[in-house]
Amino acid sequence: MFWILIPIILVIALLAAAVFFFKWKNKGPEPEKLLKTYMSYIEKQDYEKMYEMIDPDSEKKKEFLSRNENIYEGIGASDIQIKIKETKEDGAKRIVSYTTVMQSLGGEISFDNTATFQRDKDKGYVLEWTDSVIFPDLSAEDKVRIYSDEAARGQIVDRNNTVLAGTGQAWSCGLVPGKMNEDASADITKLAGLLGLTEDSIQSSLSQNWVADDSFVPLSTISMSDETLVDQLLEIPGVKLTATEVRSYPLGASASHLIGYTGSVTAEDLEKHKGEGYTSDSVIGKSGLESLYEKELRGENGYTIAIEDENGEQKSILAYREKKDGETIKLTIDASLQQSLYDQFREDEGASVAMNPYTGEVLALVSTPSYDNNAFILGISNSEWDALNNDEKKPMYNRFRQTFAPGSTLKPFTAAIGLAEGTINTNESGGSQGTSWQKDESWGSYFVTTLQGYSPVNLENALVYSDNIYFAQAALNLGAEKFTAGLEKFGFNKELPFEIRMTASQYDNDGEITDEIQLADSGYGQGEILSNPLHLASMYTAFSNNGNMLKPYLLYKDDPQSEVWISEAISPENTSLLVNDLISVVNKPEGSGYAAHRDDTTLAGKTGTAELKSEQGTQGHEIGWFSVFTTDANISKPILLVSMVDGVDGKGGSNYVVEKDAAVLDQYLQ
Incomplete structure (x- = not known):
């Protein structure tokens, strides 16, 4: 019986040993999977996990971590892909052949390599690590060198190639x-x-x-x-x-809100632009066009990534990328006009926009008061930074991107809506003979007021004398639904199609006018009406283009072609009628824009003074506007100018703006 059991026991023992050997041999993942896991840790920059996967007899942890971090992060390794070619057994070892493709600062790096794995009784397969795991030609004595050839940042120039941002x-x-x-x-x-x-x-x-x-x-x-x-x-x-x-x-404060400035990259920048070639030494656009056109301006640095031996001799080139200098961004801006507008309004809280009314080219975008963007390049001190941020005039605030109550500059568009709807008849008088009016006693103590009486009370004179009562009644005659639908046709509550994002103009804080007094006030550009200066300029282009509103643009074209944003915003017939009235505003001695009239060319336009009152009967804070344009399409330098000053109280209202714009036009047109 005993001799019968011996063979059975031997068979069982052999089977147990085989099972144990099989489990020991196959403990943990296979080398091919381990290799892929190891490589995945490189992009995660988890060098500790990589170290845990190598030969446990290695005692050079610090050197391993430093070597891998310096090389992989130094070359900007990313998108690492490996493809297993074959695996061979060599006794207790397995040799895996594979192809690596990765991206780097110098472009794509690809190579064939082998990795040797040996069995460990506790960990299964472990990687026998040498420097050649990083690159096949790399030995312990070699170094990976990165040589950079810095790309020149592109310039920003005006329409006449005057440098606005450069070296x-x-x-x-x-x-x-x-x-x-x-x-x-x-x-x-x-x-x-x-x-x-x-x-x-x-x-x-x-x-x-x-x-x-x-x-x-x-x-x-x-x-x-x-x-x-x-x-x-x-x-x-x-x-x-x-x-x-x-x-x-070179223009400094006169164009700082438009051009912006550059600065050293931050940790947040590096995270946001990961994989785009930025390093801790890079410069990046921080605001304005420097930021908007960062990709085009920065160019691409050139890089050579090479392996060098201990004597500094080059063994091989892993990657090479030729530098590509940044592009020159040419703008429609006229630097002299930009400077002229800034010089006139530098002490005021305001904004100015200039356009070619026949092409849509933006000739100037000015926000005042301003700051010198060169200070951010040279290094701004804490005290200077605090002074800018604590200045009550807010010189860092970009006003040409914001919205403000447009006042009477909206009246021509209230008129256009009324003419289109048939609620305004130019042959009939309207309005009031006085300077104070209310619809009825339901308005309580609220009255619409205007500066002066005149006769006859008709559309042309209502624009010439800037009569609030006439346009309050015009809005009431339209009703809120037709009035707001008309404003939407002019682009209110819509995003202005432009390279720089502007705050959208609105006619009500909640999107709907429901109050009768607010509707009346809205007719002459107050109430809760807010307009962006560039949007208002685009609205005024309708008077130069048979009622079509042009899309404004900033990037220069050798052959400028206008692009219609809103077609038939005003009918051609009504456009012609309103242009004649706006010519009267500037050229009749009693017109509110007469201080800007010229003998050499005919101007048309509209003033505006929005008085923002905390309550009826109080002195209000005033915003002054002037929108003015040349009417002859054949002159060499046609221009549409919209200027706004927030705070014309005690300065003569909108006439303060008119006189300053007149000085700008004097310089520009002559």
Whole structure:
């Protein structure tokens, strides 16, 4: 019996051993899967997990983590794909052949490679790691070098190729430690005050590991034009100034809201633009057109990624990408007109828009007061930043993108809606002979007021004298439904099609006029009506294009062609009628825009003063407007100008704006 059991026991033991060997041999994932997992950790930058998968006998963890991080992140490795070709057994080892394709700063890198896995009794298969796992030609003594060829950032120029953003020069101010006084504490205090830095930050810069006695330690960038500051700095022992290239904005404050500025990338920028080639040393557009056209302006840096031996000799090139300089962005803007408008309104809280009324080209976009965007390039101090942000006039606020009560500049469009609906008849008188009016006693103490009486009370005179009562009645005669439908036909509550996003114009805070008094006020551009200056300019292009509203645009075209945004916003017949009335506004001595009339060319336009009252009978805060355009399509420089000043109280109302625009037109048209 015993001898019979022996063979059975042997068979069972052999079977158990086979099962144990099979389980031991196949413990954990197969090498092919392990390799893919290992490679997936590279993009996740999880080098700890990678280390856990290699030969456990390795004691060079710190070197492994540093080597992999420096190489993979240095070359900008991404989108790593591997394809297994074959797997061979070599005793207790498995050798996996595979192809790798990855993206890098220098473009695509591809290569064939092998990875060796050995069995571990506890972990299953582990990777036998050598430097060649990173790249086949890489040994422990070799280095992966990245050489960059920086692309030049593209310029922004105006229609006449005047540079609005380009390359300029400034002084890089720094210290040479070996030339400083032995006790430099007083000098550092003085230097900190001149540069707007803290003494601690200067000391920290001087304490960096690489700093030697003859090193130049850069601290700040300053304008070459500030000669007084330069002289004061050079009086301090150890201070050195070296010329350096910087982004420069020749128009400065006059175009800063339009052009914007660049700055060093932040961690948030790197995350937002991951995989786009930005590094911690990159510059990126922060606002304005610098940000809007960042992709076109920045270009693409050139890179060479190579393996070099311990003697610095090149063994192989992994990737090469030729640099591509940024594009030049040419605008329809006229730099001299932009400057002229800024000079006139620089102290006012306002905005100005200029267009060619026959093409839609935007000739100027100005917001005042303003700030100098060059300050952000040279390095703005905390005190300067605080001053900008705490200034009650809000110089950083971009007003040409916002909406404001348009006042009487809306009246021609109330008239256009009334003419289209048949509620205004130019042959009949309307309005009131007085300067104060209410519909009936249901309005209580509320009256619509206007500045002066006149006769006869008709559409032309209502526009010439800017009669609020006439247009309040016009809106009431239309009714809220027809009036607001008419405004929507002019683009209210719609996004303006333009390169820069503008706040949409509105006729009511909640989208519907339900109050009778509000409707009356809306007829002359108050109530809850808000208009964006560029949208208003687009509305006025209808008077130059047989009633069609043009789409404004900013990118220059060699052969400018107009594009209609809203067709037949006004009928051709009514357009002609209203243009004649608007000519009277500017050219009749009693007209509210007469201060801008010219003898060399005929202008048409409309003034507007929106009085925002907290309650009836109180003195209101006033917003002044002037919309004016040349009426001759054949003159060499046709122009449509819309200017707004928020705060014309005590300055003569809209006439304050008219006189300033007249000075601008004088310079532009002559």
